[in-house]
Amino acid sequence: MPNRKEVTVSELRLDAVSKSFGGLHAVSNIDLVAPQGSITGLIGPNGAGKTTIINLITGTLRISSGRVFLDDVELTTAEPDVIARRGVSRTFQNIRLLPEASVLDNVIIGFHRHERSSVVAGLLGLPSSLRETRALRQRGMEILKRFRIERFADAAAGSLAYGHQRRVEMARAVAAQPRILLLDEPVAGMNDVEADELGDLYEELAASGIGLLMIEHNVRFVTRMCTRIYAMASGKMIAAGPPGEVLKDPNVIAAYLGDRYAKG
Numbered sequence: 001m002p003n004r005k006e007v008t009v010s011e012l013r014l015d016a017v018s019k020s021f022g023g024l025h026a027v028s029n030i031d032l033v034a035p036q037g038s039i040t041g042l043i044g045p046n047g048a049g050k051t052t053i054i055n056l057i058t059g060t061l062r063i064s065s066g067r068v069f070l071d072d073v074e075l076t077t078a079e080p081d082v083i084a085r086r087g088v089s090r091t092f093q094n095i096r097l098l099p100e101a102s103v104l105d106n107v108i109i110g111f112h113r114h115e116r117s118s119v120v121a122g123l124l125g126l127p128s129s130l131r132e133t134r135a136l137r138q139r140g141m142e143i144l145k146r147f148r149i150e151r152f153a154d155a156a157a158g159s160l161a162y163g164h165q166r167r168v169e170m171a172r173a174v175a176a177q178p179r180i181l182l183l184d185e186p187v188a189g190m191n192d193v194e195a196d197e198l199g200d201l202y203e204e205l206a207a208s209g210i211g212l213l214m215i216e217h218n219v220r221f222v223t224r225m226c227t228r229i230y231a232m233a234s235g236k237m238i239a240a241g242p243p244g245e246v247l248k249d250p251n252v253i254a255a256y257l258g259d260r261y262a263k264g
């Protein structure tokens with residue numbers, strides 16, 4: 001076990017994390033580090049265990065064995081709301097916005113990690129919270145500007161194009177002031193231009209000090225974005241390193257080819 005006091009860069013760290021569902025070893029003995037201020041990738045064929053890793057980090061699933069740390073704070077058995085308050089945010093493989101609510105309200109909901117009462121009161125329109133509501137709306141607008149979607153502030157989130165909904169989702173996650181942001185297939189279904197536009201925003205987030213851990217199948221995108229990637233197959237870590245090395249690794253190539261043949 002490394003001495004936590006030796007950590008110089010803030011980081012999310014998984015030490016020998018495993019998860020079983022009954023007899024199925026979905027995730028076995030996974031070591032992984034995602035430093036703040038950089039973008040780390042997690043790749044692997046379908047069913048490799050990638051989403052399970054995110055669910056274990058966020059506390060949605062209970063870890064069977066192993067430990068998770070954010071810097072020197074252990075999160076292994078913490079409840080999801082505690083983990084979120086510690087600074088871990090996520091986006092989902094399938095976008096989960098409130099489609100009828102405005103874009104701005106969807107982002108304001110992201111503030112709830114710190115200010116649950118005023119956010120809820122504000123959304124309910126309680127008069128006592130008018131001042132707080134104005135302040136929240138102003139902060140929400142600032143985040144929308146950062147993601148270049150302020151012109152959609154009053155539109156229903158569900159009416160936006162897919163790429164813009166992805167930005168709203170990112171804006172909501174960033175409203176929670178994360179230190180680590182977990183992204184589950186953030187550019188799935190996007191063309192290269194849309195993906196690269198979003199990629200520019202991810203780079204800005206990393207430059208602002210947030211650590212990003214990104215599950216992504218898009219090899220071109222992963223290669224562009226990530227300083228380091230981890231490759232999983234059948235619940236195990238099979239390679240880790242710079243994208244150029246990992247994507248050439250014979251075990252990684254074999255895992256992907258096996259996946260393709262398995263699908264026929």
Ligand SMILES: Nc1ncnc2c1ncn2[C@@H]1O[C@H](COP(=O)(O)OP(=O)(O)OP(=O)(O)O)[C@@H](O)[C@H]1O
Binds near residue numbers: 045052053
């Ligand atoms: N709640 C659950 N109960 C039982 N088995 C599960 C559960 N969640 C995941 N699994 C199993 O764990 C394994 C890993 O699944 P996981 O969704 O983490 O893979 P993945 O790498 O994210 O795949 P994909 O790229 O298709 O999203 C799979 O065999 C899956 O069926």
